[in-house]
Amino acid sequence: MIRHQPRLRALLSAGITLLLIMGLIASQWLLGDTPQQMQFDARLAPPSLAHWFGTDALGRELWARTLAGLSISFWVGCLAALLSTLIALSLAALAALSRRLDALVSLLIDTLLSVPHLILLMLIAFALGGGTQAVIIAVAATHWPSLARVLRAELLHLRQAPYVRISRALGKSRWFVLHSHLLPHLLPHCLIGALLLFPHAILHEAALTFLGFGLSPSQPAVGVLLAEAMRYLTGGYWWLGVFPGLGLLIMVLCFARLGSNLRRAL
């Protein structure tokens, strides 16, 4: 039934994602400082009824740390995707304004796309000295090119639309046309673009943090949890490595499905 109704599918995945977000926000309130509480009588305890996901080397509850890590990822991802969309939108608008700016923007896009994402992320995080802010800026600064390309193509196409040409012929300025005709048309593209950027942003944030360039090791971010788990892998403490990554996978999957379902529905 559902598979043939794109709108229903989109609604369904939106509902699931919303539930996930609400759960994460609620957990932030309910958890308090559980993610950092150490229990020295229960170090490296395997998953059980008392310790759902097991505990780490300092006896901290892994389920609480995973939830806390996911909400950090969520906020970082949100901010980065938003910032990235803003950059893409403004650069696409600039590119549509004049030929020279267009050439400049496309050179910038080519430059950014020719360096592997992760290396560029490292360079930017290095330049900003690490930390949460640096990660957000780095992720935002590297993820806009693909969306900017889509928006630019859409803008160039729209510029030839009859209503835009009539508006121009009637003597309206470029800026007027841009913000009252073109931008409203682009907003749905931006929304979907941001949603599709979001999973990439989260994955790259986690990767950067895992390598040691991102969030500080004192925060229970997913990348930090997995980097800590690396030290205990050979001891067979599997839960440290499995659960945080599984949580991240589920969150990314939810958002990726929402993005592609929405794109199909609109």
Add this chain to the structure above:
Amino acid sequence: MALDVRLINFITQELAQGIAKRLARLTLVLLCVALVSFGLMMASPIDPIDAYLGPQMAQVSPEQRELIAQRWGFDAPPVVQFSHWLRQLLSGDLGWSHVYNQPVSEVIGQRFQRSIALLGGAWLLSALLGFSLGVVAGAKEGSTLDKIISTYAYITASTPAFWLAILAVLLFSVFLGWTPTCCAGPTGILSQQVSLAQRLHHLVLPIATLALLGIANITLHTRHRMLEFMRSEVATHAFAQGASRLDVAWRHGIRHACLPAMTLAFASLGELFGGSILIEQVFAYPGLGQATVAAGLRSDIPLLLGIALFTALFVSIGNLMADSLYGVIDPRIKLGDL
């Protein structure tokens, strides 16, 4: 005869022009990469003198610092520093890596030799497997096989690369004990004495993990192309003539889908390299990716810049190949568009 000669002349001229245009663009982009990465390094709050001195930082007086700054040219304005660096770069001198205590070009050369086995193996495997899975899934939309393959591709597309590597280490190295947990050879043996079999044994798991991640993208893309083709008029016509689904997919669909898949394979080299950084880190494989992380964490600026430029060249050549292949495989695409 005369027409043929003229045509050939025309084509070679067009081709040469296309290639010249591409190369000019490549140079410009690389110059921009150099400028951007140099600018980022200049903006970094990490003091290059501190990074150079390392733990001896405390034993150096301010006067000596000034001397070091003068010796390395840190007191010159950024533009002068950049032009100096660029001139050295053009003469083939990438600088000195203080982490490895070797010239940067040597570090990159040695490390890349180890990484190329990992990258190449994973690249070939993911391209071939990804393409065939995509064809199989796209040939019959909605079949059980299609559902399994697409679900698999959607899930791996959202999987963090390093997490998959951690799972692989846990399962195959720790619990099953089939493969070693680290490095490019057994510990305690000189790298020259490691046999080919040992080398492969250490490479199997990293290659498999990296390939597993690369497959998703190509599979989804190829599947999409195949679906598109199976709904097209050409396919309908073939069906009407009595051709079976297998026949249509095998004879026509593959040709339709192979070009975009190949382009994607070449265009995804950057992604592949990014994945290899994470996977080398998890498997402690001493390749270029691990050197990148070490350079970044220990502020080895010349090495970091060198790697950024090198990978940009690597990715750009991949893109160039992707574009050129288009013209070679599909002659309908005009040479002038190269």
